[in-house]
Amino acid sequence: MFEIDSSDENLVGLSTPDPLKFAFCRKKSAHAGGNMHFVAQDQVQQSLASALETVNENTTKARCLYIHIPFCRVRCTFCSFFQYASSKKMMAEYFQVLMEEISWKAAQKWTQSAPFQAVYVGGGTPTDLSAEQLLQLGHKIRSAFPLTPDCEITLEGRVNRFNDEKFESALEGGFNRFSFGVQSFDTKVRRSAKRLDDGDYVAQRLQEMVAYNSAPVVIDLLYGLPHQNLQNWKTDLETYLESGVNGVDLYQLIEMKGMPMALSVEQGKLPHPADTATKSSMFKMGVEFMAKHHQRCLSVNHWARDNRERSIYNSLAKTTAEILPIGAGAGGNFGGLSVMQSRDMDTYIKAIKARQFPVMGAMHAAPNAHLINSVKAAFDRGVLAKRTLNQAANAPYFEGLMPLFEAWQKNQLVKVNEDYLTLTLAGQFWATTLAQKPYSNYPKQ
Known part of the structure; x- marks a missing residue:
């Protein structure tokens, strides 16, 4: 065999x-993958349309919704997802078209045939949206899509400029989980990654949001960054615990060619990131720290302080769930097809206006998916x-x-x-x- x-x-x-x-x-x-093959180019639009026009017969299969907001104030030096700077004019135009795509896809038979267990609004930096847009987006998600009663609706972003008005609008709109890419609380490390706020402010702001006691707040910490060592990594872990947030992901820096960080290292502006052996020591420290402080292990890189943090989207979307993608640069899979939507804004807007799928192609799922x-x-x-x-x-x-x-x-x-x-x-x-x-x-x- x-x-x-x-x-x-x-x-x-x-x-x-x-x-x-x-x-x-x-x-x-960063993720494991499998073998897939492309749909013939002249059949892509019809194949995707047929998939969304088909009633889902397997109502027990998990499904999630992913909405992409492709804007950031600045590009982090390690990031491969940056698309557009956060221009109010461009974001307003994009947001209007995004609402159209949501209405269009939400009305499809496949979409309405079974509830979604989790929704993730990612980016980019979704928290760069205005308070009014966050309120409108949350209400739109809840009114347009069939959701399970305990559906997890996550807003991803940065602490930077995410003030009380935005936080309260997001809560009012129905977001019930918040995920912030902290990466490190050490200001020198943060500057090397082009993070905008000092570490002390980030920790303080997290404590302020936790004090609302209205929704779980979780953070990402990244290990292996320039200027990072075992000592300040230990401090990052301790600051996580002191912040009171409900959970944490510990991710290792994956060295990818072509990123701004690689160029800065090559030019001598940054020291080399940690090697694999050092990152493995950081991982070990993280695992042992979480065990020592009785943090509940949800996966090999995610821990929860309490039962409030469930990490439903991450546990489903990375593995077994179907994912309906919405927005420029969003990826997903449904009806046996996998797609990545165009990252080009003009291409995306033109396609949605014409009720066409903004994709260059589609792939059939592997036979043993x-x-x-x-x-x-x-x-x-x-x-x-x-x-x-x-x-x-x-x-x-x-x-x-x-x-x-x-x-x-x-x-x-x-x-x-x-x-x-x-x-x-x-x-x-x-x-x-x-x-x-x-x-x-x-x-x-």
């Missing part, structure tokens, strides 16, 4: 006394159950992959028994890398 070369170090990792640091060369991607997504979800949680894998495959895949699992265990990346594969600390650090490995070994279904 399987062809597994347990001596292939690219597949099983290196045999090393310190697998946390040296099991693989480096993490190359459900299996791949089940593995991604399990590795994100840190545990793969035999029952889950075999049910997704409708075949004894867990047993078939046992030679690979045992090779990983020998290299201290997992612990495996007859029912479960559990990631070790090293396995959690390399979780995305490991999740990608079995794909080439799955037989075609």
Whole structure:
């Protein structure tokens, strides 16, 4: 059934006394992926239209909504998502067309056939919208789409210029979760990443929003940035705890060519970011810190202070859910098709005005997408159950992959028994890398 070369170090990792640091060369991607193939170009519009005109028969499948706001005051040096500077005129024009796209897609049969468990408004910097726009967007989401009674509606953004008026308007509009990209509380580190506010102000502002006690507030912290070390990383973790926010994601910096940070390092304006070995030490410190302070682990990189933080969108959208994309630069998948909407503003606006999908192309989901997504979800949680894998495959895949699992265990990346594969600390650090490995070994279904 399987062809597994347990001596292939690219597949099983290196045999090393310190697998946390040296099991693989480096993490190359933020997310695991699978194989897909393109829809013929002359069939893209009709295929997408047909998908949204079809009533969803599988009402038990999770679904999410993603809305993209492609504006930022400045571009962070590590960011690959920057599209447009936050111009009030351009944002107003975009917002009007975004409302049109929401109305158009919300009215489709597929959209109305089942409720959405989570909505995520991301960017870009959605908090650069005005208080009035945030209120209008929240009301529009709640009135246009079928939502579960406990639907999580997240507004992503920055603390910068997100004042009480905006926060209260977002709450009134129906947003019930707020996610802020803090990255670091250390002002020197923040400046290297082109973050706008001093760390002390960010911590203070977070405490002010938490004091409302109206919705969970969560933050992202990034490790491996220039000027970052184990000492100020420890301070970042402690400041998270002191801030009172409801949860935190710990993400490692992925070195991507072409980013402003890489150019600044090359020109000598910034020191080199941390290497993989140092980032692995930061990850270990983060995991041990969260355990010491009894933070509840929701995934291999996300923790909650209390039961208020659920992280529904992240747990679903990265893995098993269908995602309806809205906005320039939004990506998603529905009806067996995956798309990325155009990032060009003129192209996007022209397409929506014509009730055309603003995409260059579309892809069919991989034949074994459900299996791949089940593995991604399990590795994100840190545990793969035999029952889950075999049910997704409708075949004894867990047993078939046992030679690979045992090779990983020998290299201290997992612990495996007859029912479960559990990631070790090293396995959690390399979780995305490991999740990608079995794909080439799955037989075609």
